[in-house]
Amino acid sequence: MEDGEKKATKPDSQAPPPPPPLSAVHVNRPLVAANRAMAAVHAALVAAVIAHRAMALLSDSAGSASSWSRHVVMALADLTLLFLWALSQSGLWRPVTRAAFPDRLLAAVPRVDVLVVTADPDKEPPLGVMNTVVSAMALDYPGGALSVYLSDDAGSPLTLLAARKAYAFARAWVPFCRRHSVQCPWPDRYFAGDDAHDGGGGDRREEIAEERTRVKKLYDKLKADIEAAKKDESISGSWTKAKRQDHDAYVEIITAKEDADVDDEEEELPALVYVAREKRRAWPHHFKAGALNALLRVSGVVSNAAYVLVLDCDMACNSRASAMDAMCFLLDGSPPAPENLAFVQFPQMFHNLSHNDIYTNELRYIFGTRWFGMDGVRGPFLSGTGFYVRRDALYGATPPPRSTDFSSMDAGELKTRFGHSDRLVASLRSNSGGDQRHRRRLPHVPPEPESLALVASCAYEAGTAWGTGVGFMYQSVVEDYFTGYQRFFSRGWTSTYCYPEPRPAFLGSVPTNLNDVLVQNKRWMSGMLVVGVSRRHSPLACRPLLRASLLQAMGYAYFGFAALYAVPMLCYATLPQLCLLRGVPLFPCPAAAAAAFASSLLQHLAEVCVARRGRLDLRMWWNEQRFWVLNALTGQLFGCVSAAQELLGARAMDFDLTSKAADGRLYQDGVFDFTGCSTLLLPATTLSVLNAAAIMAGTWKMTSWGGFQFAGELLPQLFLMCYGAALSYPLLEGMFLRWDAARVPPRITALSVALAAVLLAVFG
Structure with missing residues (x-):
């Protein structure tokens, strides 16, 4: 009887098979062995050089002061090189590669907010910025689960006008990309024919030729409108360089106009929100980190997505697949995917690299080598642009098993940390913890303009933890470098490096003038060195x-x-x-x-x-x-x-x-x-x-x-x-x-x- 009962209950006792993994990781063991062997040989040779230098110092201790000082200076130089070389080997210690399987994702995916930042319409032309915005709106992701936020630190009416016209164009461009599976959502690159790998519909090229021509005319109209606005004195004349540091906060949720010359029969379009945070000369604005934190607050009030994609204004989406690829890592619950994964970093790659890259703008040393090695440790560093990150991790939450649950905090404590916006506090309390897939959608009734202007005001952060315990950190101009290990890695979070091939997920623009390249490197080096030698933050x-x-x-x-x-x-x-x-x-x-x-x-x-x-x-x-x-x-x-x-x-x-x-x-x-x-x-x-x-x-x-x-x-x-x-x-x-x-x-x-x-x- 017992045997019969066991046989009868055996099928019911079997657990269902686990879902297939959404991602995979591969350790490049031959490269690991080669890197470590070369490191051992080089370390031995440098040690021999320093040993001979030390012996020369000892034997010349009674010699002239100039001879002794020469050896001391050269020994200092060699020791500095050895120190930096030894630190650099961490990025070669355990290189890995990863693969994503987006076809295994469930139908329900979490919301994503895309944050795009621009600061100067002269150095960052509005047409290029709008290409980035429109390409993000065309990502292969449900339109109702995607929102795009543009931060205009200059508060330029030209950028606002361009954003409105870009949204009108996106009403045709986004459905076109969806219907015909366009791989490259970057309009300028797609219509210029620079993307040889974009099938643009594969065997249906002839079928879409007519619609492509119609959409291209709309894009040409967008370019012409922006160029005309640049020459229009009533628009450009109303904005002066002095107003960059002195203007009111303005937030606009851009919606379609009834007379727009586009079809309106497609599924829901991603929202586009223009944000010009308030700036006053008497208040510090904290550069890019301050702009990103303002976008975090505005997006928290409007859409409150579980995940955030950060893009520089010149880093356009070159593939529609990046969001689904990132979700494969962020939502993968099967080993070895960690529960404490904070962000997925994509490489920075560039469309205007020359064949003979004389300024080494490709950054091969970082994105083609070191980030693979750091991915084998605990993940690559936050790299400024092209990363999908958990909102709660940016807010200062800790990973499992001791996850921070903002819903358990009282309103007074939340306002002390996050500021006195009732809507922002409500979004924290209603969406903290639980399954990251379940977040509220963009409300049909948008927030009041006053509540949006409040979180974008320059005085909002006073007395709060923004920039120190919440959001992107302010102590360095390289906010990505500093925020990465202070906000994430030192709290127990990890990261993942996603290097899609053959199509890069994002393509940016590199400076093509030597002075701009050197100025950019000076800024990076200065900001990182300030952190590196800091007693508190090193x-x-x-x-x-x-x-x-x-x-x-x-x-x-x-x-x-x-x-x-x-x-x-x-x-x-x-x-x-x-x-x-x-x-x-x-x-x-x-x-x-x-x-x-x-x-x-x-x-x-x-x-x-x-x-x-x-x-x-x-x-x-x-x-x-x-x-x-x-x-x-x-x-x-x-x-x-x-x-x-x-x-x-x-x-x-x-x-x-x-x-x-x-x-x-x-x-x-x-x-x-x-x-x-x-x-x-x-x-x-x-x-x-x-x-x-x-x-x-x-x-x-x-x-x-x-x-x-x-x-x-x-x-x-x-x-x-x-x-x-x-x-x-x-x-x-x-x-x-x-x-x-x-x-x-x-x-x-x-x-x-x-x-x-x-x-x-x-x-x-």
């Missing part, structure tokens, strides 16, 4: 981060201290040159130094080959070598100076916006464009002149009568200087061999020659 002093993962703390510390490359580069750009002129050998063991140098070059070449899927790309390797040196003597050097001034209170935190409106013809031709270069370039040009002069004078001395006795000991220095001269050739060419308008400014050339002459006269 990754190497963050105990929760260190306890969670030493490797991740090392990865964050590497970028925090990357500006310090300027120190060894200054040493290697001055001491070998001046010592060669005096006939003083600088390397105690030339063989060990040469082996370490070769090991460094080969390790870099191996990274490039892996990023190029096994292809030997010497051009990329050389461009990265050249720009690494140039950036160390410009962006990183001035980043150190700027960080020191900020830490000493001698300079306020500043945000240098780079232009997205340059034509970039010289960059596309592989020619350095020095237009607008200022004193930021002066150290590099001066040291290039010094190096070239030292090579000529040193070679003459070595080959002159009686000079051959020093040749053997000085050849390593001469080789290093010749390598530096090859790297700095574009600077020398721009100073002495070019006469076009984009050459190095003559005042910079004259000042560089004068400073190099002074150095030679005093120390040579």
Whole structure:
């Protein structure tokens, strides 16, 4: 009888099979082994160089002060390089790749709010901004579950007008993309025919030709309307540059006009909300982080989506699939998907890269190499744009099993943290905890304009936790870097790197002028160094981060201290040159130094080959070598100076916006464009002149009568200087061999020659 009962109950006792995983991860074990082997060899070679330097110091302790100081300076340079190299290895320790399976997602998906930020209609043309907005509205996601928010920090009537017209165009563009499965939702790229991989309907190309022509006419009308508005004095004249820092808050939920020349028979269109937060000169606005926090509050009041996609205004959606791909990771409950996943980071890729990327704008070092390695630790860093993040994690929640439940807090506590908006507090209390899929839809009756203007006012954050315990953090101009480990990783959250191939999820625009590139790097280096050396916020002093993962703390510390490359580069750009002129050998063991140098070059070449899927790309390797040196003597050097001034209170935190409106013809031709270069370039040009002069004078001395006795000991220095001269050739060419308008400014050339002459006269 018992056996019969067991047989009868056996089918009922079987648990249903688990749902298939939404994502998968693969550890690249051969690459892991190769990276660790190369790291061990290089570490041994550098240790030998430093050991010989230490022995030279001990044996020369009774020698002259100048000889002893040379060895001390070079030892400092080598130790700094070793320190930074050791930190950088965390990004190579365990590279992984991931795959998403969006076809396995259930029908119900959570709401997503897209946050787009723009700050200057001159440097960030409105047409490009609207392409980003419209491409986000056309994502392959239910229209009722998607909302797009545009932050216009300038409060420009031109941007507002462009947003209204872009929404009217989107009423035709979004249904067109849905009906014909258009892969590229970026109108400008789609209609220009630049996207060779976009099927645009596959076998139905002939069927959609007529509709495509109609939609293209609407897009041409959008472009013409925006251009006409730029020339309309009644629009452009009503906005002045002085009003950028002094204007009222304005929020508009843009809706369709009855007379719009588009079809209105498709499913629900994503909402578009224009936000110009209030700005006053007496109130700090905290740059991009402040704009994002204002968007978080406005979106919390209007749609309150569980997840947020952040995009720069020049980072348009190149694929409609990114939202579904991101949800595969964020909603995957099967191992090894973690419950504490805070955000999914997509790579930053660019549409206007030249074949010969002389400024290394591709950022291969980060998005093509290091982020795969950090994904194998606890996830890549927050990278400014192109990431889907949990709203509650941004609000300061902690991950399971001790999740923060805002609904359990009383209204007074919530208002202390989040401000005194009743609607924002209500959204927190009604949607905290539980299944992230279930969030309220965009209400049919929009919030009152007063409640929207309140959360976008400049005084709203006073006395709250915004910028410190809630939202994006304010202590650095690189809000993504700082927010990433303070808001997420140190609290127990993790992240995932999604690298879709062959179609990039997002495509942005790179600066095509050298000065803009260097200014951008200076801002990054300065902001990260301020965090890196901070006693309170340094990754190497963050105990929760260190306890969670030493490797991740090392990865964050590497970028925090990357500006310090300027120190060894200054040493290697001055001491070998001046010592060669005096006939003083600088390397105690030339063989060990040469082996370490070769090991460094080969390790870099191996990274490039892996990023190029096994292809030997010497051009990329050389461009990265050249720009690494140039950036160390410009962006990183001035980043150190700027960080020191900020830490000493001698300079306020500043945000240098780079232009997205340059034509970039010289960059596309592989020619350095020095237009607008200022004193930021002066150290590099001066040291290039010094190096070239030292090579000529040193070679003459070595080959002159009686000079051959020093040749053997000085050849390593001469080789290093010749390598530096090859790297700095574009600077020398721009100073002495070019006469076009984009050459190095003559005042910079004259000042560089004068400073190099002074150095030679005093120390040579």
